[in-house]
Amino acid sequence: MNIIVEKTPAKLKIENLTKSYETVNILNNISLNVNEGEFVCILGPSGCGKSTFLRLIAGFEKPDSGHIYFDGEKIRGPGRERIMVFQDFDQLFPWKTVLQNIIFPMKINAKNKKDDALRETAMKLINSVNLNGYEDYFPHQLSGGMKQRAALARALASDSKMLLLDEPFGSLDAQTKEILQQTIYKIWQETKITMLFVTHDIQEAIILSSRIIIMDGNRRCIKKILTNSLDWPRTPSCAGFGSLWQDVYSLIKA
Ligand SMILES: Nc1ncnc2c1ncn2[C@@H]1O[C@H](COP(=O)(O)OP(=O)(O)OP(=O)(O)O)[C@@H](O)[C@H]1O
Numbered sequence: 001m002n003i004i005v006e007k008t009p010a011k012l013k014i015e016n017l018t019k020s021y022e023t024v025n026i027l028n029n030i031s032l033n034v035n036e037g038e039f040v041c042i043l044g045p046s047g048c049g050k051s052t053f054l055r056l057i058a059g060f061e062k063p064d065s066g067h068i069y070f071d072g073e074k075i076r077g078p079g080r081e082r083i084m085v086f087q088d089f090d091q092l093f094p095w096k097t098v099l100q101n102i103i104f105p106m107k108i109n110a111k112n113k114k115d116d117a118l119r120e121t122a123m124k125l126i127n128s129v130n131l132n133g134y135e136d137y138f139p140h141q142l143s144g145g146m147k148q149r150a151a152l153a154r155a156l157a158s159d160s161k162m163l164l165l166d167e168p169f170g171s172l173d174a175q176t177k178e179i180l181q182q183t184i185y186k187i188w189q190e191t192k193i194t195m196l197f198v199t200h201d202i203q204e205a206i207i208l209s210s211r212i213i214i215m216d217g218n219r220r221c222i223k224k225i226l227t228n229s230l231d232w233p234r235t236p237s238c239a240g241f242g243s244l245w246q247d248v249y250s251l252i253k254a
Contacts, residue, residue: 048215048216058084083160086167089147098126129152129183148169149180152187168180
């Protein structure tokens with residue numbers, strides 16, 4: 001059993017979480033606390049259950065046993081305080097422009113707000129993901145990186161308290177990925193929103209995270225949690241980067 005005890009009340013509290021599909025055990029007795037404002041990256045071999053873990057926290061699926069609490073409340077289904085962002089470039093509404101995609105969740109959340117106020121907030125979000133000038137474009141007119149920027153802005157428009165990011169930059173080329181990493185880092189710095197970020201990329205995890213969770217593909221549980229206290233902003237040439245990379249790599253491969 002993996003129990004991580006934190007000193008402050010946890011934003012997200014996971015107790016003895018177990019999940020199987022039919023007879024196959026996917027996640028086994030996982031316990032974890034995530035504090036408000038943390039940037040937690042999850043790494044592990046393919047098929048070890050990282051996406052399943054996020055889907056359970058998002059409330060898209062139910063655990064077989066164990067509990068998940070968010071702000072002290074038991075998670076019983078999806079909620080706007082926990083929004084998921086996917087790798088898939090086609091997560092935006094194709095019939096809506098960037099601006100309309102971003103305003104959509106805001107309209108659901110703030111029914112009484114005037115259109116001008118919604119537009120102003122949406123334009124600020126568009127600015128924060130560097131999509132200025134593309135607000136009237138439809139998703140098919142955007143590059144993959146731009147679509148992911150719009151998806152991030154839409155997630156933030158939901159007024160979410162935690163973003164659940166499932167390899168959001170996994171399909172991007174190296175250069176675009178680096179720019180998007182800077183964007184999400186900036187967003188995190190400005191909003192201090194709690195981030196749970198699944199990735200296969202050790203470098204990405206080290207650049208972004210305050211903690212790194214390594215999943216165990218055989219035992220289906222958390223193998224190790226590493227605190228990442230490298231100075232910000234991080235680049236691969238930073239002091240300590242190489243040795244942390246090696247630690248993470250060895251844990252994934254072991
Ligand atoms: N709806 C489902 N029904 C049955 N099995 C499923 C379902 N969803 C996932 N699985 C299985 O659960 C296991 C874990 O899948 P999951 O997508 O959570 O892993 P992952 O660590 O995110 O993988 P990857 O890194 O390749 O994206 C896999 O063996 C997968 O086949």
